[in-house]
Amino acid sequence: MSGGAKLFAEGLQKTFHRRQVVQGVSFNVSPGEVVGLLGPNGAGKTTSFNMVVGLVTPDAGRVRVGDEDLTHLPMHRRARRGVGYLPQEASVFRKLTVRQNFLAVLELQKGLTSQDRQKRADTLLEEFGLSHVGESWGETLSGGERRRAEIARSLIPAPRFILFDEPFAGVDPINVGDLQRQIHLLRERGLGILITDHNVQDTLGICDRAYIIAQGQILEEGTPAQIAGSARARAVYLGDRFRLQAP
Structure with missing residues (x-):
């Protein structure tokens, strides 16, 4: 602990x-x-x-x-x-891709360049096993993929x-x-x-x-x-x- x-x-x-x-x-x-x-x-x-x-x-x-x-x-x-x-x-943005879901929240974080945001999104996709659906729309994800995307996005702040x-x-x-x-x-x-x-x-x-x-x-x-x-x-x-x- x-x-x-x-x-x-x-x-x-x-x-x-x-x-x-x-x-x-x-x-x-x-x-x-x-x-x-x-x-x-x-x-x-x-x-x-x-x-x-x-x-x-x-x-x-x-x-x-x-x-x-x-x-x-x-x-x-x-x-x-x-x-x-x-x-x-479901709290994932359905009309955005998984990557765009992450970038939408990363846009609110101060002090990050566009390159920083893309790199952070890449890291989250890899860490949570979502690289294969990174460009998929939120509405197309399975229940497990959606939950992983939501958890990953919640870590950004x-x-x-x-x-x-x-x-x-x-x-x-x-x-x-x-x-x-x-x-x-x-x-x-x-x-x-x-x-x-x-x-x-x-x-x-x-x-x-x-x-x-x-x-x-x-x-x-x-x-x-x-x-x-x-x-x-x-x-x-x-x-x-x-x-x-x-x-």
Whole structure:
């Protein structure tokens, strides 16, 4: 696990239509760590995740990186402070090639010449196994290629953390392992990764730690093995037949 400031969610609370859906949820992510945020539908998992992303403002509690409070910052300002976000929905620019997708973001980076941008795009295409589709339109990519392109593009602003919303959704089973490897490489780069996904097996297969949210509160926290062995997690979410697969 790398050094550096952690990402914290502290005492998050949220009420919708007089129903408190998140009740004092706290969790953290360290640089160089992959953390899962899991739970049944309606448990408050997605709302908790969205409060960290900046899509939902908490009624109480705060979100911070180190000592810097991000609670009331919009998403684009959180991004400038190193908190990146990859939504479940396709975010690749469909009418641009993969290379153009990268160049569009590189244009926003200060101090780069045109040659610098092209070289950086080439590097990303090679690193993420996308050289063969570099000149292909975004709308023609497979689910796995699209996800790799989105991950590669998200690295251009040099984030410290990336928040993944349902990264395995729409990805063919044969490409799940590849996506897990890409997330592992982000971890090796020293990025902190927060994942929320309904695919428990694939998510726990890449996590260092995970949190289970139930009825708006943290029910369990621990390593994947600890989560899989938790009687409470099995009773509320995993089920008695759940078995953690070897990575």
